[in-house]
Amino acid sequence: MNLFCSQDKSRLGNMEIDKAIRESDDRRLKTKYNNAIYVIKRALALYSTEEVAFSFNGGKDSTVLLHLLRAGYCLHKMEQNCSNGSLNGFPIRTIYFESSSAFCEINSFTYDTASSYGLQLDIISSDFKSGLEKLLKANPIRAIFLGVRIGDPTAVGQEQFSPSSPGWPPFMRVNPILDWSYRDVWAFILTCKVQYCSLYDQGYTSIGSIHDTVPNALLSISDSSSCKEKFKPAYLLSDGRLERAGRGKKFSSSVDNGPGSVDSHKSSLLIASVIAVGEEILFGTVEDQLGPSLCRKLHSIGWSVSQTAVVRNDIDSVAEEVERRKSTNDMVFLYGGVGPLHSDVTLAGVAKAFGVRLAPDEEFEEYLRHLISDHCSGDRNEGHSFIMWNDDNLLEIMYLLLWNQIPSLMGLTYLKIKTIDLDMMALLPEGITELLHHEKLAVPLIKCQNVIIFTATNVTELDTEWDCLIELTRSCDLLSTMEPCMSKHLQTNLSDEQAQIESAVESLCKKFHPGAFSEIH
Numbered sequence: 001m002n003l004f005c006s007q008d009k010s011r012l013g014n015m016e017i018d019k020a021i022r023e024s025d026d027r028r029l030k031t032k033y034n035n036a037i038y039v040i041k042r043a044l045a046l047y048s049t050e051e052v053a054f055s056f057n058g059g060k061d062s063t064v065l066l067h068l069l070r071a072g073y074c075l076h077k078m079e080q081n082c083s084n085g086s087l088n089g090f091p092i093r094t095i096y097f098e099s100s101s102a103f104c105e106i107n108s109f110t111y112d113t114a115s116s117y118g119l120q121l122d123i124i125s126s127d128f129k130s131g132l133e134k135l136l137k138a139n140p141i142r143a144i145f146l147g148v149r150i151g152d153p154t155a156v157g158q159e160q161f162s163p164s165s166p167g168w169p170p171f172m173r174v175n176p177i178l179d180w181s182y183r184d185v186w187a188f189i190l191t192c193k194v195q196y197c198s199l200y201d202q203g204y205t206s207i208g209s210i211h212d213t214v215p216n217a218l219l220s221i222s223d224s225s226s227c228k229e230k231f232k233p234a235y236l237l238s239d240g241r242l243e244r245a246g247r248g249k250k251f252s253s254s255v256d257n258g259p260g261s262v263d264s265h266k267s268s269l270l271i272a273s274v275i276a277v278g279e280e281i282l283f284g285t286v287e288d289q290l291g292p293s294l295c296r297k298l299h300s301i302g303w304s305v306s307q308t309a310v311v312r313n314d315i316d317s318v319a320e321e322v323e324r325r326k327s328t329n330d331m332v333f334l335y336g337g338v339g340p341l342h343s344d345v346t347l348a349g350v351a352k353a354f355g356v357r358l359a360p361d362e363e364f365e366e367y368l369r370h371l372i373s374d375h376c377s378g379d380r381n382e383g384h385s386f387i388m389w390n391d392d393n394l395l396e397i398m399y400l401l402l403w404n405q406i407p408s409l410m411g412l413t414y415l416k417i418k419t420i421d422l423d424m425m426a427l428l429p430e431g432i433t434e435l436l437h438h439e440k441l442a443v444p445l446i447k448c449q450n451v452i453i454f455t456a457t458n459v460t461e462l463d464t465e466w467d468c469l470i471e472l473t474r475s476c477d478l479l480s481t482m483e484p485c486m487s488k489h490l491q492t493n494l495s496d497e498q499a500q501i502e503s504a505v506e507s508l509c510k511k512f513h514p515g516a517f518s519e520i521h
């Protein structure tokens with residue numbers, strides 16, 4: 001179906017967006033805007049208007065992209081001296097994959113927006129892949145603009161220009177807001193006074209289907225007197241990493257149901273691998289107490305440890321070991337090599353093992369900045385954040401505070417450093433990282449799919465991190481496999497009475513609910 005809609009007088013003019021951003025004093029937003037416009041202009045220089053399409057679904061990210069495209073298209077035409085900045089309608093073909101499980105608010109916002117801005121809306125009722133196949137057969141489309149952002153599960157491995165995946169019809173995916181954070185999206189919407197779908201004012205922070213999306217519990221306003229739960233608007237979510245918290249079911253399954261899926265092992269013994277990173281352990285300079293302690297902890301909750309390994313603090317050594325272990329174990333635990341130094345490469349190794357980049361995580365950076373703001377004077381410098389230290393000791397304090405680490409061998413080197421680039425510290429494996437916050441932890445635990453990274457450097461810190469992890473497993477679906485269980489091993493010399501032993505085991509199992517016992521091989 002093709003709708004060519006008439007325009008609404010109340011809509012934002014094309015260049016009003018550009019003007020609002022230029023007049024704003026939010027330097028970060030200006031930079032993000034300029035980069036996105038640059039990507040759009042490059043795409044429009046590479047492909048003709050007939051060869052591009054815009055994938056619009058009424059969500060906040062695609063709403064931002066719509067306005068960027070309108071501004072970018074005008075700027076592109078002005079540079080070619082074809083326009084004076086006014087534009088009738090929106091000439092880029094817009095596609096919407098309609099589904100019976102979409103929210104009606106999303107549908108009506110999509111259609112109203114199409115009508116206000118004169119979008120040529122192609123409504124496609126089939127699934128993404130076959131819909132795109134048909135679209136590309138019938139039209140000369142070579143590139144599609146998407147509102148995908150880092151942190152979306154589908155963004156893993158994507159760049160601003162990414163060819164469609166193997167098995168998909170061939171086209172270029174253009175992602176102008178790939179590097180935008182949740183906060184950037186809302187800064188843009190609020191600064192430009194862009195209209196957005198009403199669900200975002202009711203606590204929804206990311207919108208999928210009616211079957212997998214609920215308002216974000218972090219925005220709940222608890223009010224015992226009212227029987228209907230109320231929520232704050234989406235732009236008040238302070239930690240953008242939790243934007244998909246209302247899309248629990250689908251998100252957790254897409255993260256965890258890979259090979260060695262945790263769920264599939266639920267009733268059998270769970271297997272973990274422990275990896276220590278650091279030359280000091282490898283060369284015997286420091287005795288490793290964490291490994292044995294972690295093994296005991298895992299054993300106490302009924303897990304079996306298949307392997308412990310010590311690897312060098314270099315990216316390839318970490319990556320190789322993690323890659324080897326992550327598909328054959330339910331969970332892989334790492335410690336060592338995590339911190340603000342360039343030589344701390346555990347996270348880079350984990351990223352490499354999963355084939356993703358280390359990407360700056362703005363919210364994590366913000367979190368770190370808050371944490372240390374009492375101890376330093378901050379200075380923002382063109383997107384890079386440096387913390388200036390007036391006193392060498394403060395650096396050490398901050399280091400201890402942030403990473404629970406005691407500078408040992410390299411202490412002298414970094415006591416001399418006066419600036420720390422927080423952007424460097426806030427690099428995390430892109431698209432696969434979850435930060436597990438707990439009030440008792442200064443720095444959250446880092447979880448990349450089935451790999452958990454501890455920042456502890458001594459047994460006491462490990463005890464705290466472990467207790468927090470166990471506590472978090474109770475409130476968090478993703479780690480339900482970590483729930484404590486009991487394990488008792490019996491040995492017997494009654495080797496001739498195999499049948500009797502088997503029948504004793506059978507009757508024990510029958511006494512409890514099915515699946516209560518599992519065999520350890």
Ligand SMILES: Cc1cc2nc3c(=O)[nH]c(=O)nc-3n(C[C@H](O)[C@H](O)[C@H](O)COP(=O)(O)O)c2cc1C
Binds near residue numbers: 146168208
């Ligand atoms: C225009 C368009 C192009 C897409 N191209 C690809 C692709 O090349 N490879 C792929 O694996 N998925 C592709 N997808 C599917 C998305 O990655 C993702 O599955 C979809 O947006 C559903 O996201 P959700 O599960 O968060 O709703 C595409 C989707 C759209 C709308």
Ligand SMILES: Nc1ncnc2c1ncn2[C@@H]1O[C@H](COP(=O)(O)OP(=O)(O)OP(=O)(O)O)[C@@H](O)[C@H]1O
Binds near residue numbers: 149208
């Ligand atoms: N049903 C759809 N029709 C057209 N495009 C879609 C559809 N679903 C997803 N897309 C494209 O994929 C992008 C990413 O989807 P995603 O759901 O992450 O973002 P959003 O819907 O814009 O915002 P939100 O994260 O708040 O739901 C969208 O911005 C849009 O470009």
Ligand SMILES: [Mg+2]
Binds near residue numbers: 057206207
């Ligand atoms: Mg969405």
